[in-house]
Amino acid sequence: MKKIYFLMCLFALALITACTTAQINKTMGGINDALGSGGGLTTxxxxxxxxxxLIKGISNGSAEASRVDGYFKNPEIKIPFPPDVQKVETKLRQIGLGGEVDKFVMQLNRGAEDAAKEAKPIFISAIKSMTIQDAWSILKxxxxAATQYLKRVTSSQLKEKFKPVIKNSLDKVNATKYYSSIITSYxxxxxxxxxxPDLDDYATDKAIEGLFTLVADEEKKIREDPVARTSEILKKVFAAQD
Known part of the structure; x- marks a missing residue:
């Protein structure tokens, strides 16, 4: 028990430069309470x-994003016509091809919804690289914070793995075909x-961005709402921060 307490003190002190006195006291208080009650909050x-x-957030987020209209009817993550070629959309609407633009945007989001089904294992694999130091920093x-950590350390890796998934999904729902037709018309x-412009890159970036948004929402729920902590380990770890 003394050894565990000593290790925890070291990790808490390592955060001193990034925390206020009140935060440090709260961290140490939570550790002492957990140890004193026999709960044994270990690293x-x-x-x-x-x-x-994070896995819970990924699971819920990918499930929400992958249903029909998960992207398309969620203004928080809906993927719009590529902004760097906004002039294409504007011009096509001016000449009466707005319906084609709308059809493409819907299929673009359908592609993201389809790809989100395959996102979960890719994200979970990335989560396994989290270190003890990362965990303590995230907890406070x-x-x-956990979502931003995951975004910071895995975005390039995730994009590399997710791009072929989104490309296959865009092809499957004919979004690529619609896009090619629109650009040709323009x-x-x-x-x-x-x-x-590269549709695959754009769709990949926006699809991942949307998933991170949903994961952040789930993380916030777990931090703020005890009901969202659906296991004993979640209850124990996050209760020390309440």
Whole structure:
């Protein structure tokens, strides 16, 4: 027990430069309370609890995003027409092709919804790299600290793995076909500069961004609402912060 207490003190002191006195006292108080009550809040439990919180957020977030209209009818994560070629949308609407633009945007979001089904294992694999130091920092962080950590350390890796998934989904729902048709129609308009932006990159970035948004929402629930803590380890780890 003394050894566990000593290790926890070291991790808490390592955060001193990033925490206020009140936060440090609260951290130490939570550790003392847990140890004193026989709960034994170990570093292993902190890491396990945070990983479980992230996995829960990923599971709920990907489930929400992957249902029909999970992206398309959620204004928080809906993927719009690529902003870097907004002139394409504007011009096509001016010449009466707004319906084609709307159809493409819907299929673009359908592609993201389909791809979200495959996101869960990719994200969970990334979560396993979390260290003890990461866990303690996250535990005392903002409402979306775990999500921001995951975004910071895994975004490039996730994009590499997720891009072929989103590409397959876009092809499956014909979003790629609609996009090609739209760009072709635009490039045929006299006196316009040809465009050919990378749809796969854009859709991948926006789909991942949307998933992180939903995961952050889930993380906030776990931090703020005891009812959202659906296991004993989540209750124990996050109760020390209440």
């Amino acid at each position: 292993e439990q902190v890491v396990t609890g945070l990983k479980e919180a 962080g903002e409402d979306d 490039n045929k308009i006299p006196l316009v500069e040809d465009v050919n």
